[in-house]
Amino acid sequence: MMSLQAGIGSFWQALKEAFVVDLPIGEGFTAVVDFMQAHFDLFFTAIANAISFVADNLTTFFNYLPPQLVFGVLAILALWRVGWQFALFVLVGLYVVLGMDLWPESMDTLGLVIAATLAALGLGLPLGVAMAKSDLLAATVRPVLDFMQTLPAFVYLIPAVIFFGTGRVPGTIATVIFSMPPAVRMMNLGIRQVPAENVEAGRAFGCNPLQLLFKVELPLALPSIMAGINQTIMLALSMVVIASMIGAGGLGDPVLAGIQQLRLGTGFEGGLGVVILAIILDRLTQSFAQRSRQRTAITTRLKQFFARGEGARSN
Template sequence: MISLEAGIGSLWQSLKEAFVMELPIGEGFTAVVDFMQDHFELFFVAVANTISFVADNLTEFFNYLPPQLVFGVLAVLALWRVGWQFALFVLVGLYVVLGMDLWPESMDTLGLVIAATLAALGVGLPIGVAMAKSELLAATVRPVLDFMQTLPAFVYLIPAVIFFGTGRVPGTIATVIFAMPPAVRLMNLGIRQVPTENVEAGRAFGCNQLQLLFKVELPLALPSIMAGINQTIMLALSMVVIASMIGAGGLGDPVLAGIQQLRLGVGFEGGLGVVILAIILDRLTQSFAQPNRQREGVITRLKQFFGRAETTRSA
């Protein structure tokens, strides 16, 4: 039996040497990284400074705001866009975050998510428009988007650390790359689904390509675009937590501490803070993806709510 296994192993080794060619993919990747570090240092410095400026200022701004103001703004926005039930949930959820003493971490996460989302949309939406206008570009970019969406999230941390070190900047950049594909795909899809008769009507009224894009295609594609923005924000929020492994900070820190130090309570509180923030951002951005839904003013909603309460008491 031993001799048979040894013979099979020897045969496999011979076949491998004869037909299987080793591919030094890892060595090639290392060579590309070394080349980019040697020749594009100024570019990486400029990107790092820009991301650092936006992310640092946003996180400082949100931490500077008093919690009462954040409570009020988000509650009014929730009341206007969704309803009084969701506004009540926002108030309770933010109170829970404040009570768990995770307010600074939550504001850091909110700042990082918004910074990463703005960067992802600033790069992704124009690419989506270009894909909708060019079949060749769409066929070229689509496999890249497939690769970006199937690559494990932790892998994005490797080039970010290599080029930018550790801290908030590489975490934000990794989040931008991870969260960009939905914005590109849904922008492309939304413009392609604009009815042909609307486009022809715009051309008949003398619209040039730029006017046609901004006055006809983008308004009609708004639900799809907003759905892409919603997905980008959700992916950015999930990746910001993972990016805490390289020092991005925010709500990922208590979650990471709970995993590394087996502090179950701390990890659960951090995860609960992420869930609350995710629900608030998700519902608010979803509401903007439904332009045909009738929206009532905040005053009208308040009157309806208090009128309903008066009716209940009188009954």
């Protein structure tokens, strides 16, 4: 038996030496990072300053607002967009966050999520439009998006720390990279699913490509776009705890403290705060997508009704 195992081991070793070639992928990645650090320092400094300006000002603004004002605004939004039951949940949820003494951390998280979402949408939505207009670009970018969505979230922290150090800026940048793919995919999908007759009608009325995009394609693709925005916000929130490992702050800090110091209650309170914030943002953004879808369906039915009426009159 031992001789058989030794024979199999020697055969596998010989096969490996004959056919398997070592691929220095890690060394190549390190070389690329070193090159970028040496030649693109001003570029990374500009990005860091822009992200820092937006994230710091947003977190300062939300922390400056009195909790009563935040309670009122979010409750009114919930009542308007969803209903009184959800408005009641918003009030109770925010009261729980305030009672757990996690209000500053929640406002920091809200500022970081909004800053990351704005950056992800600013990069992702134009890229999605370009993919919808070019099959070649779509085929090129799609594997990159697959890679971005399947790469473990912790891996995003490595280049962020290398290029930007620790703190809120690298946490925001890692969150942007992690949360951007849904915005790109849903924008591309939404524009591609616009009915061809609507596009042809727009061209028949003399729309140029820019007018066609803003007056026909984007309004009809709005439900898909809002779904992509919703997914982007949810992914940004899912990075909160991970980004706290490099000093991003927010509700990830008590969760991280609970893990590191085995403080179960502290970690549970931080996680509960993330859940409450996620539910509020999720339901509010979903309401915009649902209303957009309902308006699109109503508009389509009205067009069909009037088209039938005109056809009957012509007969």
